[in-house]
Amino acid sequence: MQLLSISLKRYGPFNLEHCMCSGQIFGWTKFGKGWYGFLNNTLVRLSQEEEKLIVYSNRELVEEDVINFLNLDEDVEEINRKINVNDFIENAIKLYSGIRVLRQNPVDAIIEFICAQNKNIPAIEKTIIKLSKMYGEKIEMDGITFFKLPTIERLANSSLKELLETGLGYRAKYLLDTAKKITKEDNYIEKIRSMEYISALNALTLGEMRLYGVGLKVADCILLYGFHKLEAFPIDVWILRAYPYALKGFIDKNLCNINGFRKTKLGRKEYLLLGNIARKVFGKYAGYAQLYIYMASRNLFGRSKKF
DNA sequence: ACTCGACCTGAAAT
DNA sequence: AATTTCAGGTCGA
Numbered sequence: 512m513q514l515l516s517i518s519l520k521r522y523g524p525f526n527l528e529h530c531m532c533s534g535q536i537f538g539w540t541k542f543g544k545g546w547y548g549f550l551n552n553t554l555v556r557l558s559q560e561e562e563k564l565i566v567y568s569n570r571e572l573v574e575e576d577v578i579n580f581l582n583l584d585e586d587v588e589e590i591n592r593k594i595n596v597n598d599f600i601e602n603a604i605k606l607y608s609g610i611r612v613l614r615q616n617p618v619d620a621i622i623e624f625i626c627a628q629n630k631n632i633p634a635i636e637k638t639i640i641k642l643s644k645m646y647g648e649k650i651e652m653d654g655i656t657f658f659k660l661p662t663i664e665r666l667a668n669s670s671l672k673e674l675l676e677t678g679l680g681y682r683a684k685y686l687l688d689t690a691k692k693i694t695k696e697d698n699y700i701e702k703i704r705s706m707e708y709i710s711a712l713n714a715l716t717l718g719e720m721r722l723y724g725v726g727l728k729v730a731d732c733i734l735l736y737g738f739h740k741l742e743a744f745p746i747d748v749w750i751l752r753a754y755p756y757a758l759k760g761f762i763d764k765n766l767c768n769i770n771g772f773r774k775t776k777l778g779r780k781e782y783l784l785l786g787n788i789a790r791k792v793f794g795k796y797a798g799y800a801q802l803y804i805y806m807a808s809r810n811l812f813g814r815s816k817k818f
Numbered sequence: 819a820c821t822c823g824a825c826c827t828g829a830a831a832t
Numbered sequence: 833a834a835t836t837t838c839a840g841g842t843c844g845a
Contacts (some may be wrong), residue, residue, distance in 0.1 A: 535838060624840085631839040634828050680826025685842080726842045747840035776841070778820065805840080 515574060516567040519559075526609025528582070532608055533802050534809075535736045537552040537623045537639045539658060547652065549659050550580050551616070554650045560705065569652055582611045582739075587799070594793045599756045603803035606810070610802050612735060613733040617700050618663050618693070620737025621722070624729045625686050626679060634678075641677040666690035685724020692722055708734060708742040727782045735798040742765040744789040744797040746782055753808035754785065757800070761792045 519525050531539055531546055539548030545556040545567075545746075555577075556567040566577050576583060591604050626642065627635045639660070646661030646669065667690040674683040693699045702720070703711050714720040715730040725733070731745035746754075755762065777785065786797075793800040 627839095628841045629825090629839060630827075631829060632843095633830095634839075637828080675826085678827060680828095681824090681842090682826075724842065728841060732840075745840075749839095749840065776822095780820080 513570070513572045515572050515577065517564040517566065517574065517577065517583075519562045519564055519583070522583040524566070524609040525559075525581065525583060525611065526607075527557060527564070527581075529607050529610040529806070530613055533607075533806055535802065536613055536615055536731075537627065537635055538619075538643065540657075542653070542655060545653075545711050547655065547657060549657075551576050554657055554658065554659075565679050566642050567652075569650075580614050582614055585610060585611060590796045590799050594796050594803075596761070596792055597757075597759050599753075599759060599807070600800065600803060603757075603807040607803055607806045610799075610806065612739065612741065612798055612802065614739055615736050616698065617704070617733065619736035620687065620733050621693070621725075622660055622663070622666070622686065624732040624736075625682055625689060625724050627732075628682060628724075628726075628729055638678055642679070647675060661688075663690050663693050667694040682724065688723040689725065696720070703734075704738055708740045711738065711740060712743070725778075727779060727786075731786070735801070741798040742790055742795050744786045744793075744801045746777065746785055747805075749805050749808040749812070750801060751777070751785075752812050753804050757804045757807075758788060758792060762788060 527546060530536075531541070536548075539546050541547075545558045547554065549555070553570050553572070553576075555572070556596055558565045564577075564581075566572060576782050595604060622642075623635075623639060626638050640658070643658035643660050646665045647658040647707075649778040650657050650659065666686060669687065669690075671683055671687055677683070679686060696702075699720070703793050706714060711734055712727070712730050715722055715725050715733065716727055716813065722730075728745055728747055734740040735743035735745060742810055744750075750757075789800065790797045794815060
């Protein structure tokens with residue numbers, strides 16, 4: 512057992528709640544004041560008291576791992592300055608200060624975001640828990656039972672019929688096929704990691720290395736949250752709704768008229784166009800802008816009481 | 819190349 | 833209470 516106390520004073524703004532509720536990570540649960548989840552295969556409880564972060568685990572903890580996972584070293588104040596291009600973003604930065612792009616395990620991100628497509632947040636959490644219960648390692652803490660996400664090998668060795676019991680629906684075949692692909696190809700993860708953002712995006716969605724069931728949006732999530740490629744700008748329905756406001760002053764009227772922004776889905780060409788505009792405006796930190804915009808959009812247009 | 823309907827399932831809206 | 837719509841999309845015709 513180990514307890515770690517990390518002073519947040521020497522880092523920029525950090526807000527655990529915002530990080531956990533920004534749709535960038537699934538499988539973490541809040542009980543009382545603590546967030547429970549897996550950090551590099553170790554079950555931990557995270558809680559924040561203003562300038563202090565408390566980390567608890569049954570196993571040995573390395574402070575470096577925690578700092579790396581929460582990405583405390585990243586200079587968010589500098590990033591915030593760079594992406595603060597209009598009132599909308601400035602307001603969002605104020606409201607959701609302390610949000611950070613976490614450094615998840617890439618494989619976990621792949622599994623999570625394939626499961627997450629075209630589902631709402633409660634349904635996603637439910638599916639992830641079912642999947643973990645079915646295939647993952649069981650670990651207890653504070654009298655609560657938790658299940659780790661399955662390994663990709665375990666998924667590759669499962670069957671479609673079995674996977675369907677988790678309520679994955681049509682995503683089951685995506686997940687199975689993807690798991691097989693990743694385990695079959697040598698160093699799949701490392702190959703993606705070594706690529707530049709655009710190459711990685713293309714590799715995930717086209718050609719030989721393509722993952723079945725991974726389109727542009729899921730690929731962007733994987734690259735941003737799993738591989739920390741900050742140029743990635745995942746465009747989901749929430750980003751699309753807020754897009755004209757978030758990019759105010761940077762989109763010409765033609766684009767506005769052509770696309771109308773009334774669509775709920777984008778073609779490949781449109782998706783890339785909107786993403787490229789965001790990358791032009793927000794530079795290499797488009798991914799951070801995306802998190803702020805996502806939060807702001809849920810707040811503005813969402814009816815869910817969770818946010 | 820581009821558009822558009824189908825697709826599993828469960829939550830949320832009507 | 834039953835029914836329809838929608839949800840952090842992707843595939844294939």
